[in-house]
Amino acid sequence: MLGKRCFLLFLALSLLLLSLPACGGGGGGKPPVKIAALHDWTGSGAIPGAFYADHAIKLVEKQVKDMGGILGGREVKFNKYDGNSTVSGILTAANKALFADKMPVLVWGGTSSVNGEVLSNFAEQNKVLFIDLSILPTDISNLKYTLRGGLQYDELDIMAEYVVKALKAKKVAILNTDLEESHQLASRWEQILKEGGADIVYKDFTAVDIIDFTPYLTKIKYHNPDVLLTNMDMGSYTLMTQQMTGQGGWGDIKVMASLPATWQASKPIADGWYIYARWVPGLDNPSSQKFEQDYRAMFGDAPDGTTEMMYDMLWLAIKAIELAGTNTDRVAIATAARSGDLGLDTPLGYVNWGTDGEPVQKLGVLAHVEQGKLVPVQMPE
Numbered sequence: 001m002l003g004k005r006c007f008l009l010f011l012a013l014s015l016l017l018l019s020l021p022a023c024g025g026g027g028g029g030k031p032p033v034k035i036a037a038l039h040d041w042t043g044s045g046a047i048p049g050a051f052y053a054d055h056a057i058k059l060v061e062k063q064v065k066d067m068g069g070i071l072g073g074r075e076v077k078f079n080k081y082d083g084n085s086t087v088s089g090i091l092t093a094a095n096k097a098l099f100a101d102k103m104p105v106l107v108w109g110g111t112s113s114v115n116g117e118v119l120s121n122f123a124e125q126n127k128v129l130f131i132d133l134s135i136l137p138t139d140i141s142n143l144k145y146t147l148r149g150g151l152q153y154d155e156l157d158i159m160a161e162y163v164v165k166a167l168k169a170k171k172v173a174i175l176n177t178d179l180e181e182s183h184q185l186a187s188r189w190e191q192i193l194k195e196g197g198a199d200i201v202y203k204d205f206t207a208v209d210i211i212d213f214t215p216y217l218t219k220i221k222y223h224n225p226d227v228l229l230t231n232m233d234m235g236s237y238t239l240m241t242q243q244m245t246g247q248g249g250w251g252d253i254k255v256m257a258s259l260p261a262t263w264q265a266s267k268p269i270a271d272g273w274y275i276y277a278r279w280v281p282g283l284d285n286p287s288s289q290k291f292e293q294d295y296r297a298m299f300g301d302a303p304d305g306t307t308e309m310m311y312d313m314l315w316l317a318i319k320a321i322e323l324a325g326t327n328t329d330r331v332a333i334a335t336a337a338r339s340g341d342l343g344l345d346t347p348l349g350y351v352n353w354g355t356d357g358e359p360v361q362k363l364g365v366l367a368h369v370e371q372g373k374l375v376p377v378q379m380p381e
Helices: 002-019 046-066 087-100 114-126 153-165 180-195 214-223 234-246 259-264 286-299 305-324 330-337
Strands: 033-039 076-082 105-108 129-132 146-148 171-177 199-206 227-231 254-257 274-276 343-346 349-352 366-370 373-376
Touching: 033 046, 033 087, 033 305, 046 076, 046 234, 046 286, 046 305, 076 087, 087 105, 087 114, 105 305, 114 129, 114 146, 129 305, 129 330, 153 180, 153 227, 153 254, 153 274, 153 366, 171 180, 171 214, 180 199, 180 227, 199 214, 214 234, 234 259, 259 274, 259 305, 286 305, 305 330, 305 343
Parallel strands: 033 076, 033 105, 105 129, 129 146, 171 199, 171 227, 227 254, 254 274
Antiparallel strands: 274 366, 343 349, 366 373
């Protein structure tokens, strides 16, 4: 009799345990959907990794959890893979993500633009979707496993267009970092400026690891252009603003800067600059408001355009997986991403990605720095 009672008790406990959710993971015991975030958390590109990448990951993971997950209630987790700010490092990270950890999608690719080309080739060879942060490679139409998630050249055309159409500049200087994409961008700008009736009175390219901008700044002041048009990284803009201040200001020369310069918008020397900011706080569409509100609630401050761009890319990976209906079939995910049916309601508005891997709608914000704040400006008709 005692043995029968023990058996019945054991059976009841077994049934109870089977009815409880499994430990580990979210979404009622379902394992999370994991996505590879390749970026630089050490080395020269560590600041963008530690600040922008980490914030974007934490925000998107929480938003997915709050909305009840994807693929039937599964949370999303982004595994971080550090490229150590080198090409070899990012390639090692990609190999670990794909072959050791079986990641279904690779996102970002680190701070160096050449990484975009290296990882696009890697993605093509190994049939895994890569959502590229970099401008390079320029043409991805035949790369079936790459999706452009970051900046595009034609986004940055607005900088040169505004110089001639709104600022009515007749003399322009160009100073860019000595990188392939910066040379290509300068060529695009030159064509726009010349068609708009502006003369290019100075053009040069600085070393990637430059510390002293004084010789360049001195030459630019000598040529006295109406506008200085620039495309640099975060560190270069930091040094340049410091050294501009040391030269006693910038006079009447207006400065047009690219996205990384938003980091310097609070500096007095940057007051009056024009910056391609991509996104700014205060936009009134619902997706922008949610992005800003959720970010402020989590971090106590406003995000900026770089955060917004990296945030979009994480959601783009999620939407590709949802569209494919799988997080294990890498080919199906890449096919869905390049089907022409992939779209995302971004903080800038709705964007659809075409079969060439490029966004169909070109959205962005050009801003004027006014007392440390980025105020959107409109392109004249």
